[in-house]
Amino acid sequence: MKLLSAALVLFSAAVSTTSGFAPATPLAFSRPSSSVRSASTLNMVADDAKVILVTGSSRGLGKAIALELGKAGQKVVVNYVSDGSKSSADETCEEIKAVGGDAIAVQCDTSDPKAIKGMFKEIVDAYGTCDVLVNNAGITKDTLVMRMKPEQWQSVIDVNLSGVFYCTQAFFKVAAKKRTGRIINISSVVGQIGNPGQANYAAAKGGVIGLTMSNAKEFSARNVTVNCICPGFIETDMTAELPEEYLEKVCEGIPLKRLGKPEEVGGMTKFLALDPAADYITGHCFNVDGGIAIGA
Ligand code: NAP
Numbered sequence: 001m002k003l004l005s006a007a008l009v010l011f012s013a014a015v016s017t018t019s020g021f022a023p024a025t026p027l028a029f030s031r032p033s034s035s036v037r038s039a040s041t042l043n044m045v046a047d048d049a050k051v052i053l054v055t056g057s058s059r060g061l062g063k064a065i066a067l068e069l070g071k072a073g074q075k076v077v078v079n080y081v082s083d084g085s086k087s088s089a090d091e092t093c094e095e096i097k098a099v100g101g102d103a104i105a106v107q108c109d110t111s112d113p114k115a116i117k118g119m120f121k122e123i124v125d126a127y128g129t130c131d132v133l134v135n136n137a138g139i140t141k142d143t144l145v146m147r148m149k150p151e152q153w154q155s156v157i158d159v160n161l162s163g164v165f166y167c168t169q170a171f172f173k174v175a176a177k178k179r180t181g182r183i184i185n186i187s188s189v190v191g192q193i194g195n196p197g198q199a200n201y202a203a204a205k206g207g208v209i210g211l212t213m214s215n216a217k218e219f220s221a222r223n224v225t226v227n228c229i230c231p232g233f234i235e236t237d238m239t240a241e242l243p244e245e246y247l248e249k250v251c252e253g254i255p256l257k258r259l260g261k262p263e264e265v266g267g268m269t270k271f272l273a274l275d276p277a278a279d280y281i282t283g284h285c286f287n288v289d290g291g292i293a294i295g296a
Helices: 060-071 083-098 113-127 150-178 199-222 244-252 262-274 276-280
Strands: 051-054 075-080 102-107 132-135 181-186 224-231 285-288
Touching: 051 060, 051 113, 060 075, 060 083, 060 102, 060 181, 060 262, 075 083, 075 113, 083 102, 102 113, 113 150, 132 150, 132 262, 150 181, 150 199, 150 224, 181 199, 181 262, 199 224, 224 262, 224 276, 262 276, 262 285
Parallel strands: 051 075, 051 132, 075 102, 132 181, 181 224, 224 285
Antiparallel strands: none
């Protein structure tokens, strides 16, 4: 995420459920190891662990989300696109295993439908299925409208909007047959309230909100829920690069007077992905933004 985007880009009772979405218990707290086998030989997780694809989880928010899900003892697919991110994706997998989950890394450009087909094949080969999709991968190419080149417009739409659509299509093929599944789309407050210099990003993120509502209605017959998270200004490597005085000014405009933490977005994602209480939630947007978009 680039500097300009920083200008604005800025729960759970364990109740019983029939949906199969109660969070899996990490092995150490569940049952003897002899009765618990992971689909992966890499780590042992509970039989009822969910297989969760988090797109763009080699770093940033996606990594924080993947780690939260790993801590909950799930099987996480860590997706990334750049060759240079292979080592950080592998490290993320090791961190997930260290906290009680299992993980595999899969390189795939989520704006390429053919590559997505291959990614889902890899997931099904490794874990047998896919239970939850977190559409997190995103890019920014910020500039003012009058200077925006077609490539800057198109690439952001391709990754941030079309990528969500293509991954959703591939995931729904698997989930529809099982008549269960959850999709969590990571949008942004920019998709709700706009931001100068981010016409492409705002259009894509606003599109993700529309896609969430439409897909929630379409997929409800198959018991697949679709929800959306709109993060505000979150502490990431990106914000760490910003001058302190600038960050102080930004915080003045946030009702809770601070930046969000990646784990806070991770916590909301975990709730929507795993909590039995989220069985009856679909088609909605949840802001994790310190109140910056109140009323949006
Ligand atoms: P980031 O640090 O730049 O990380 C982006 C991640 O997406 C990386 O893992 C990257 O993989 C991956 N990615 C990019 N293009 C991809 C593609 N075509 N296919 C597959 N993966 C791709 O971003 P972030 O700040 O964590 O943001 C994550 C999501 O949250 C984005 O959707 C963003 O719009 C949203 N968001 C962020 C903030 C914020 O304050 N950070 C606020 C609101 C919303 P590589 O490592 O291989 O490049």
